[in-house]
Amino acid sequence: MRLLITGAAGMLGQDVANAARDAGHDVVAFAHGELDITDPRAVREAITTASPDLVVNCAAWTNVDGAEEHERDATGVNGAGAGHVARAAAAEGAWTLHVSSDYVFDGSRRQPYVESDQTGPVSAYGRSKLAGELEVARHAPASHTIVRSSWLFGAGGPCFPATILRLAAERAELNVVDDQVGCPTFTGHLAQALLTLAEWRPQGVVHVAGGGACSWYEFANEIVHAARMECEVKPCSTRDMPRPARRPAYSVLGTERVGEAPVLPDWREGLSEYMAAKVSA
Ligand SMILES: NC(=O)c1ccc[n+]([C@@H]2O[C@H](COP(=O)([O-])OP(=O)(O)OC[C@H]3O[C@@H](n4cnc5c(N)ncnc54)[C@H](OP(=O)(O)O)[C@@H]3O)[C@@H](O)[C@H]2O)c1
Structure with a gap:
């Protein structure tokens, strides 16, 4: 299959x-410097020239806190930009595989969110990702899969485990929030799932995230433990660690599309693979 990938230098x-x-x-594969998805003409030209079977849109504004002050810019990439990709793909007869986020939900539930659950983003980033879902569905109505995933970590980018490993090497103790719960997802596992979806092509939204769920505190503890570091990880509340953007308190992703949504290994397996990749790098 011929695949065109945007945001190809990003972590995912x-x-x-x-x-x-x-x-x-x-x-x-196009890195940001080679193709800016906010430029509709460049997107159309790239997709027309390559004539792919399928376009995977991994390009995004991912600075969640920065989006609060720059919502227009974030929406230009995550909303309109995603639409440009989907429109050009549809015009070329290519399928759009678009990556979205658990942050489209408000986090008020305490059981896993499924695809048809009501969205209600609580941040500018979440609103921009929801805008992207709507744009993709509008411009490629019969030829798109929107993959919502969550809490990505991988060898190819800055991510939570990398931050914890750095801080744990510098400090005797770390405070990490224990009142936000989600599904850490290893990008190596998600990438394989995206290739599966490139074959299956379920129409519409599917949820694909690491198996199991935990708080950031539990995730940090597991990272420090896996690295056999001495640092003590202590739980704290989101109120003790104010950030510009609100995060959902609970954004565990489940699926009602059994058989259409690939099932990922448990997040702890993803962490083991991440640690192994770091050691061999
Ligand atoms: N990270 C997470 O925890 C998480 C969770 C759920 C869903 N997601 C979604 O997963 C996808 C991949 O995220 P990621 O974690 O791999 O993020 P990432 O490492 O930040 O990758 C995104 C890539 O998109 C590029 N980009 C930004 N603006 C662009 C533009 N206008 N045109 C073309 N490329 C552009 C970035 O380039 P520059 O660095 O040069 O700007 C970067 O290389 C995104 O859709 C994200 O919303 C992420």
């Missing part, structure tokens, strides 16, 4: 491009 984009090449697909 790198893993998708590598996994696709390893699987024998013909890959056309």
Whole structure:
């Protein structure tokens, strides 16, 4: 299959491009500097020239706190930009595989969110990602899969485990919030799932996230433990650690599309693979 990947130098984009090449697909990968998805003409030209079977949109504004002050810019990428990609893909007869986020939910539930649950983002980033879902559905109504995932971590980018490993090496103790619960997702696992979805092509939204769920505190504890570090991890509340953007208190993703949504390994397995990749890097 011929795959065009946007945002290909990002944390997820790198893993998708590598996994696709390893699987024998013909890959056309564009980093941000090579293709800016906010430029509709450039997007159309890139997609028309490459004539892919499928476009994986990994390009996004991912600075959650920064989006609060720059919501227009974030929405330009995550909303309108996603729409440009979907429109050009549809015009070329290509399927759009778009990556979205658990932050489209408000986090008020205490049981896993499924695809048809009411969205209600509580941050500018969440609103921009929801705008992207609507744009993709509008411009490629019969040829898109929107993959909501959550709490991504991977070898190819700055991420929570990398931050915890750095801080744990510098400090004797760390305070980490224990009142936000979600599904850490290893990008190596998500990349494989995206390739599966490239074959299956379920229409609409599917939830794909690491198995199990935990708080950031539990995640940090597991990271420090896996690295056999001495640092003590202590739980604290979101109120003790104010950030510009609100996060959902609970954004565990479940699925009602059994058989259509690939099932990922438990997040702890993802963490083991992440640690192994770090050691061998
Ligand atoms: N990280 C998470 O925890 C998480 C959770 C759920 C869903 N997601 C979603 O997963 C996807 C991949 O995220 P990621 O974690 O891999 O983020 P990432 O590492 O920040 O990758 C995003 C890539 O998009 C590029 N980009 C930004 N603006 C662009 C534009 N206008 N045109 C083209 N490329 C642009 C970035 O380039 P620059 O760095 O040069 O700006 C970066 O290389 C995104 O859709 C994100 O919303 C992420």
